[in-house]
Amino acid sequence: MSHPAPSPLTIGPRGALKGRVRVPGDKSISHRALMFSALAVGESRVEGLLEGEDVLATAAALRAMGATIERDDDGSWRIHGVGVGGLLQPASALDMGNSGTSTRLLMGLVASHAITATFTGDASLSKRPMGRVIDPLATMGAEITASPGGRLPLMVRGIVPAVPITYTLPVASAQVKSAILLAGLNTPGITRVIEPVATRDHSERMLAGFGADLTIEETPEGRVISIRGEAELAPQHIVVPGDPSSAAFWLVAASVVPGSDVVIENVGLNPTRSGLVTALRMMGADITERDARSVGGEPVADLHVRHAALSAITVPHDLAPSMIDEYPALFVAAAFATGTTVARGAEELRVKESDRIAAMAAALSAIGVAVTEHDDGLSVTGTGGGPLPGGATIASLLDHRIAMSLTVAGLHAAAPVTIDDASPVATSYPMFFATLDAVAPVAEVEA
Known part of the structure; x- marks a missing residue:
């Protein structure tokens, strides 16, 4: 399976995110x-x-x-x-x-x-x-x-x-x-x-x-x-419930972009996967569950998330396994919080689609965020809710989560953020950019 030609993408502020989102299956x-x-x-x-x-x-x-x-x-x-x-x-x-x-x-x-x-x-x-x-x-x-x-x-x-x-x-x-x-x-x-x-x-x-x-x-x-062993399966x-890893980007985007108000439908909330929701709530995020239910043995709910002021936390190490794929999105949330968020205990990030610790440290630093890299995570000093400086080109390193996380960062940046290759997003969320256009249309940007 050859990788397609690079597809650069430039993202800037679009105003508040509004509406309902249905994320892909887990x-x-x-x-x-x-x-x-x-x-x-x-x-x-x-x-x-x-x-x-x-x-x-x-x-x-x-x-x-x-x-x-x-x-x-x-x-x-x-x-x-x-x-x-x-x-x-x-x-x-x-x-x-x-x-x-x-x-x-x-x-x-x-x-x-x-x-x-x-x-x-x-x-x-x-x-x-x-x-x-x-x-x-x-x-x-x-x-x-x-x-x-x-x-x-x-x-x-x-x-x-x-x-x-x-x-x-x-x-x-x-x-x-x-x-x-x-x-x-x-x-x-x-x-x-x-x-x-x-x-x-x-x-x-x-x-x-x-x-x-x-x-x-x-x-x-x-x-x-x-x-x-020697089982017989019937x-x-x-x-399939909605993917909490895909929901992560809307949870963070709606939390950090002023005026946002989004409902994310049908999100899987298996306790071994819901660590990001826990961490964001610890930071002050406004996330409420609606219509909690069970689908195929998995807990599911609609998540209503509104913009809120975030405060820095030290992420408990025992949350890491339940949010390991969501750390890139969490690092972006930390970039907008008040204070320095310490998110460690996640050495597994070194061997994902990219070295996500190094990749996010480089990307956030390039768009003006103060970051300290650790062997098992990052310390990120936020803007207190203000826009990031932005204005840089980011290497996605063929990693879909890096590309989507930096897209979220660009939605509240003083200068546009360019991602060198956004095509890897198709590996997990083919409709991501179409969904972004629906909840935050480019046409809403004021001249």
Whole structure:
């Protein structure tokens, strides 16, 4: 999957954001809905699937391994699964594009099937280390040959039967946890993952919904997730809630742009994902929940957010796992707060689509924000609500969240902010800029 030609974009103030926003389906849940449906026996139906490039890469890979995946005219998706153990040998390499989630979780699937798959990706993904997934899967018996540094391209030669393991996560990672659980589905016996720090639990919730024999136990060593292998999954009807990571940009934009008043519909509020809402409320953000409900076992609500004066905080370290993808947006919120916000405990940001700590430090500094970079986060001194100086060109580094975060920063800047390449936004939120035009039309800018 080649990366498109760079698409520069210049963003300046547009006035208050007003109206209702419906964010795309949750990316993490969309990936898992496709994968678990592909392993069920029979046909599953998924509504609200995120149709970004990352999720479509997962769909293409599953088709290559035998699943039938089709989109209906009403926007819903039908997946006819092959059953656990039924994945077929792909005829060619699996192109993951920019999707680390696709890569790591599919490596787990392949590891306990009698097939061999080669994983490739774009320039950004090929820089991301896969060692934290390679190690436990190799312990289960898979043979994995990676490029230097444990990077893509890499080849996974699965094994049947694989060996069940008990694995303690050295770093909080829902992707590593999920890869091991997926490998465990086709492994005789019980595979266990121990996470000292709880991470997003979409895999556990959804696997249980598909009928997997999965248990969760809280112990002094941490949360123990056990799955019994050689499972039979039953097809499901899944409704994907709105992605809290996509909602993050509207939460911050409406909080910092004066006069804004926005309702973000159908946002997933799984407690393992809602850390940004907690952090913004600690800073003084005006965010209220409307019509709280449960959709497919996931808590959901509409979020009403209005402009508010933000104050600096020290972000609790234990919030990091529940907002790890939202740190770039949080750093932008901090840039408009009164005082110096300290946001640390997020060393995982170093190995995302880009080094998001270094990328955000460079981007914020370029547009006039006082930033101190730490090994695990940033300290950001805000403007007290006033506009940022702006007036610089920012490198998005093929990272969709960097591009969207700096777009938000440009909405309340004294001089326009230029993003060197906004095309990566399509990996997770294809309608982001169209939605921005709807809630803050360019035509509203005064001469």
